[in-house]
Amino acid sequence: MINEGGDLYYSYLRWGKLGSKTGMTEDGKDGGIIRDLNRPVYKMEMTSKRDQLVINQLTILNSAARQFTAPKRYLMGINQSFLDNRAAYGLDNKQNDGY
């Protein structure tokens, strides 16, 4: 669902986890790199007379360098200060992979 509170982002994560069924991952495997989150996006430029159309990468400010690292991006990190505090009290404090 477009522009509805992150529905699509979490859906991509879900489909990536099921890459062998959905075909959403670059290697076709479950939990692989999600193709659509690992590529640039496109804009459109149309001439003043509306007789030509160019569709090209959106590049400004390194925006074309979108990437998705697996398995890291399938979860977010847990605030490290929060975990450090838990460690100080002898509580479990394992960080997620890649963070």
Place this chain on the structure above:
Amino acid sequence: MKHYILNSLIGFGVLAALPSCMDTLDTHPTAEFNEETVWGTKATADAFVLNVYANVLNTGYTGSGSCISWEARTPNCSRSSRVGEGIDNYANETADLSVTPSFSLYRKVNMIFKHATEGNFTDDEKADLLANAHLLRGMLYFQYARMMGRILPVDEVFTAEDTIKCRVSFTENEAESYKLAIGELEQAVEGLPTSSSAGLPNKYAAEVILSRACLQAYAYTKDAAYLDKAIAAAKDVTENRELTADYADMFNNATSTNAEILWAQYWLSENTTISTFEEMIRCAPNIPAADVATTQSPIGVNENKWFDSWGIYWPTQDAVDQYLVTDEATGKAMPWYETSQWKDNVEELDASTLTEVGQVEVWDRTNGTQNQIPEINDFTQTSSKAPVVRNWYRLKEGAAKNISQLMYENRDNRFAASIVYDGCTWTTETVETNLGGNFSMGVRDQRDGGWYNTTTGYMWRKYMPENTPKWFYANKTDYHQCVARVGEAYLNLAEAYLLKGQVANAVAAFNATPRSMVAWHPQRLPPRLRLGRTISASAMWK
């Protein structure tokens, strides 16, 4: 963005549902209440629950004021501006996101359980409070589970003496997290009523969230039992509630109580401005009449700075591609570039030969600057993961329509409800995003997102209220965002069936509705599913 008790209380319908607590709110400070007051009546307890709903929704459902940032992490949207706010750094992994579990929020939820059980409520009142508490806890667990995998399941109210009990451990893994979340959501479904005032959840809203959680749980645990749970929950919604034929009303009418909306969060103009939500202030452009004149735009603007916002989030061509167009020859829905009207009137040129700034067109502005196609930014910081120029098209001689008409006409109606495009009307203005147009890239000197104008050729219309006064940050407006709606139940149902290999049921789930499979929510369907309602079982997941 502050979501205090009063904000919730003045939500539509909620106001009518809670008349007896208003005296308390009129005569006491609104910042804090003692426990006796809060849990003394069902009405004040409900006010507490509403406040906690706002808090829980704010963790990543609706109302955080920056939900649009999640869209910018998908191909649908770009966050791009050079005026202090640049690209989304999570999308290109130059920054991480981390989550801090909120113990204060856990405590608020657990307070509801405690006082519902111990307080002086009738059995019905107690059951209602507990059902809402289960939904709140389930939503909180689910949100934390999908963000950080392992969660801290805090399920009681601690006191200062509970120094041992409060040493809560993380769950072992996602399987344990989702088991807890879904258990809570299931209890919420059991206890919530089938109807509710606008602004309050009901059984069907909880079922949509439950089916959403079950799909995510299946993906992260591979426990097929979650697919059956997703189907049961979603099916109950589709069998009892209906889709709307007026898609735009659900999002672009600020006060919509459209029947498809099962649960929405509402804000009134008394304490809501354009700047309260990035979905408004960061999605509308900034269009001064003087700049439009300097650009020599063929069409001016009806009112200077009617759009006076700080837009940085723009829908992409990738998003626009998802909305199918009806082929004028066959009547079939298909991508715009595959229709017969497009192919008959447009030729594709060799994109690899497009290598020079201004090679296609140069547009002069009165201040001596120029806008070009391509522009300088098109050849810098490009990615090798995909073509730099994806397509270059030119009208054929004698074409009956222009590029814009051929590209945007005959689209699924949801396109016009969601995206502002070249040639459309937007509130008081006729929008032109072609080179030199009044809403185009570069109408304010910079084509690169400087000065809060589109960098993609498009702007958002979805969640931009049509009846909003001038788009100035301080202007007040009503607003709402959907938490759960019937359309998602159909999508979740179809996805669960598909994952079970029951393709016929998946297709039937779509075909049983007034909208065809390809005609709604295309972005929510994996590509294999978007191909059309007649696709074979093997092709679906091939």
